[in-house]
Structure formats: structure tokens, C-alpha cells
Amino acid sequence: MVNEIILSGPHKSFEDIKKIDDNSIEYWIARELLPLLGYRKWEKAEEVIARAARACINSGQDVDNHFHRTGKMVKIGSNTVRKVRDYKLDRYACYLIAQNGDPKKTEIALAQTYFAIQTRKQEVFEQLPDIARRLFIRNEVSDHNKKLFKTARQSGVTKFGLFNDAGYKGLYGMPLLDIERKKGIKKGELLDRAGSTELAANLFRITQTDEKLKKDKIQGDDSSSRTHFMVGGKVRQTIKEIGGTTPEHLSTEKHIKEVKKEIKQLEKIERKKLEGKNKSKS
Numbered sequence: 001m002v003n004e005i006i007l008s009g010p011h012k013s014f015e016d017i018k019k020i021d022d023n024s025i026e027y028w029i030a031r032e033l034l035p036l037l038g039y040r041k042w043e044k045a046e047e048v049i050a051r052a053a054r055a056c057i058n059s060g061q062d063v064d065n066h067f068h069r070t071g072k073m074v075k076i077g078s079n080t081v082r083k084v085r086d087y088k089l090d091r092y093a094c095y096l097i098a099q100n101g102d103p104k105k106t107e108i109a110l111a112q113t114y115f116a117i118q119t120r121k122q123e124v125f126e127q128l129p130d131i132a133r134r135l136f137i138r139n140e141v142s143d144h145n146k147k148l149f150k151t152a153r154q155s156g157v158t159k160f161g162l163f164n165d166a167g168y169k170g171l172y173g174m175p176l177l178d179i180e181r182k183k184g185i186k187k188g189e190l191l192d193r194a195g196s197t198e199l200a201a202n203l204f205r206i207t208q209t210d211e212k213l214k215k216d217k218i219q220g221d222d223s224s225s226r227t228h229f230m231v232g233g234k235v236r237q238t239i240k241e242i243g244g245t246t247p248e249h250l251s252t253e254k255h256i257k258e259v260k261k262e263i264k265q266l267e268k269i270e271r272k273k274l275e276g277k278n279k280s281k282s
Helices: 030-037 042-058 091-099 106-127 129-154 160-172 176-183 196-215 221-241 256-281
Strands: 026-029 067-077 080-089
Touching (some): 026 030, 030 080, 030 091, 030 106, 042 091, 080 091, 106 256, 129 160, 160 196, 160 221, 196 221
Antiparallel strands (some): 067 080
16 A cells, blocks of 8 residues: 555664765655654655654755655556655755654654764764865775775786885875885874875875776786876876875874764764753653
8 A cells, every 4th residue: 555654674774774866965765764763654754744844944944955855656556556755855854854753752762863963963074074074085095995906906916015005106206114104103004094185196096096907908916016106106296286285295184093983972972962852851
């Protein structure tokens, strides 16, 4: 029945059903979200969505920016389909829905905590854009480094230490060991202590080397390492030409693990605050 919105799979969570659009914005689909809030009938779910939308309007926000009405075709019988209403909800919309849900429902309390923490974390990130950017680029560097090493393996690279060092020599003008000494950091800490500008330079080195190895079908340790060195050198030259600071002269930042730890600590504090508020209401 189209009135039923129960999820097909068990043990779903808000993270499990979260989606990311082409602009890297997270969103949730109403017919997937509302069952997690304890609403099994679409009519009841729409009542909550309507209250949340009114709250959005009353706060001076453009409701269409947060509650995007959509629809999908569902089966209602043998060889029969029908278009049903649905909504694409951003984090703020989900937060308002949780705040306007039935406070007696345990699921609502959990949702209020989850979306309030997520909203608060985003507010902190917006106040500290450099931290958010650094975390994002560091994750990108990690992901693309894995892809590069996979490509290098397919190109016949067996001496990965030399291959990796060749890229650093090109970009920094010196081997990794000398970079670490110059920056006064421990072995293996370079990327974890790099700021967003330095990480971005390394990300460009990594992605372009990966593309070059594939495009030119480069094979062997020597040819692959020369390619990595060449690409790193091109990135370095570009930095010089636009008047930027070469990466060996960029200052180090707090270790990325410490930053993540501080963010987790912040989440813990916010969660305790919200739990305290919920207890005082009950």
C-alpha cells in the first residue's frame, strides 16, 4: 500500500539512509526517514513535515531550499503503478522535523540529538572553514593515494618507496626524509601535519600522476618514478609562476588526528547538553 512507508531493510540508521548530491550536499528522502522517527503511515508523516515546513517559514527561511517536493512511481497492484509524493530534505529540514515530531516517541528523541549534533558540527565548521577544508582535502589525498598506488602496481612498480619519494622530490625539491627534517616533524607525519594549501598541491600531484600513468600506459619502476617526479616538478613550477609559497616553506599544522579528536570531543559535549535538555523536559 502507498500509505505504508516502512523501510524494507532492518537496522537502518540516519547515516545509512543519508545521500549526497552532485554538489556534495547531504540529504534524506522523507519516505525513508520518517519510519525511523516512528511514523509508519504517510498521512501522519506529512503532518509532521507540514509543521516543520511552517517552522522553517516562520524562521525566515526559504522553505523550498530545505524541503524539496518530489515523487516516485510505486506499485499498488498487479501491473499498476501510481505516483506518490515524497520530499528531498536537507539537514536543517530533518532537524525541524525532529523538533516538531511527537516528543513521546523514543525515535524522535534520538533524531533530535542526531540532527542537532550534525547541525552544530556544521556551524562549527562554517566558523572554522580552514579546518573543514583541511579535513576534506586530507581525506581526498588519502583516497587518491590509494588509487595512485593501485595504478602504479598495474604499471609494474615494485619499488614503491622510491616511486613515492620521486613525487616528493619533484614537488618539494628534496626527498621525503629531508622534508621531514626541514619541517621538524616525525617520520610519516608530512601529510597529517600539512595545511590545506600544501595538501591541495599534493592532491594535484597525486591525481595528475595517476592520470599520466594510465593515459601514457607507462610501465616499469624507472619510467613510473620519472613520471611522478616530472608531475611533481610541474606542480612546483606552477606554484612559483603564480607567486605562491613552495610547499617545503609552508608551516606545519596540528596533527590531523588531534583535530579529529577535538571534533569528537565537541560532539560529545553537544550530545551531553542535548541529553540534559531532554531530561529536563521529561
